[in-house]
Amino acid sequence: MKFPIYLDNHSTTPMDPRVLESMLPYFTEKFGNSASRNHAFGWEAEEGVDAARKQIAKLIHADAKEIVFTSGATESDNLALKGVVEMYHEKGDHIITSSTEHRAILDTAKTLEAKRGVKVTYLPVDKFGMVNPEDVRKAITDKTILISIMFANNEIGTLNPVKEIGKIAKEKGILFHCDATQGVGKVPVDVQEMGIDLMSFTAHKIYGPKGVGALYVRKKNPRVRIAAQIDGGGHERGMRSGTLPVPLIVGFGKACELCEQEMAAEGERLLVMRDRLHANISKALEDVYLNGHPTQRLPNNLNISFAYVEGESLLMGCKEIALSSGSACTSATLEPSYVLRALGVGAELAHSSIRFGLGRFTLDEEVDYAGKRIIETVTKLREMSPLYEMAKEGIDLKSVQWAAH
């Protein structure tokens, strides 16, 4: 086994060597600008881009012409929200989203509220982190121009009922944007069947390169229009100017092709490993709580709170494993995960949460080792925890008058 072990695949993924191989010629030999129409270098680059566009479109059941390249999912989210608000401001000024979206959506929505007077409804989620489609329906007004709900949550892996939401959006004639950064390439995503009009996703979460993403923009039924947020040479049908990063796009295409071919088998393998990790931990330790949905979740995601142990100290205790925590101490804000808080998870358990993100290159023995080390470290830290001691003495921690600081 090689150390450190990487179990943070929701954050980013290593590039698949097959992806790297597909990219290499486009750095040196086929270096042309895909917008150069008058010579072979440009044509060659354009062919690379066109092929990638097809590979990407195929994975999400879209048409190649509906793919707009961006620098990543954050830009795609910005472009979708800001682009729709600017284009359709005469139709209305109301957006519906949810409280557990990624910051790229929430912060963009906040900016639109502050700078453009847009009204935003942040829908609550249930205790598993799921948006109720009926809540979406009830939030719709005659001023609603966009519904933006994520496909899968980046912390807890909960899958939203996207198809139901898409159906409601269609019924009401409102555009539906989906941030599918964590879903694409992991589980089947079909923009036709799911009624998605705009969709953000990125290459580096699916074993492709960092620095390239896409916004799917529906071309018919309805034809979606967005106002460009970056002006220039009119690339990407005028929606996103800037010379295309051809090698990255070629890699993105290859990454999508591999996902399309291997997703089903990979998903099954990850699910078995993930469930074994969960079972091992639950068997060995008391007072562990699963965050997120028990079944409607990404196959590679496990998010657990270990009562009486603070998350950052747990990560520090097994630092040969790369993991992530919802503890405030791992962020700059001093607030624990807003996603877990939105589920109704208490602040103390949010501080105690650990996210495991398995991936294509995760090995069985790595997962088993990680489980063993987590169990050891939790046991050690509980011995050190005054909360565990109090709980063992039968003191109800909720009844204690804590001096909050």
Place this chain on the structure above:
Amino acid sequence: MAYSEKVVDHFNNPRNMGSFKKEEDGVGTGIVGAPECGDVMKLQIKVQNDMIVDAKFKTFGCGSAIASSSLATEWLKGKTVEEAGKIKNTEIVQELNLPPVKIHCSVLAEDAIKAALADYKKKEDGKETIK
């Protein structure tokens, strides 16, 4: 963020981790912090003839919080009650090389020391009145 060597050392080899019986004679207990804030420290001192002869801690919190309380117990041992009251959080920051975001861990440790001393004094004063 990388931890300082001293924080890592205290985290991996905590000094004086454990508990005294609260009701034991000469024992002062301070519990500060709150679970929802992500850190709770329990610091205990054992005093004989105005001298702290032993100290113990238990901490729920990040590595820096654990290290701060572990260090505090080391410093408390051998000090008089009066000397112990003069330990400042800034000294802990310096010793452990804590970054600005972790200063609150040292503040909590200072609070825990003060709370343990106050508890000890309260118990002693209680004895006086009984006499």
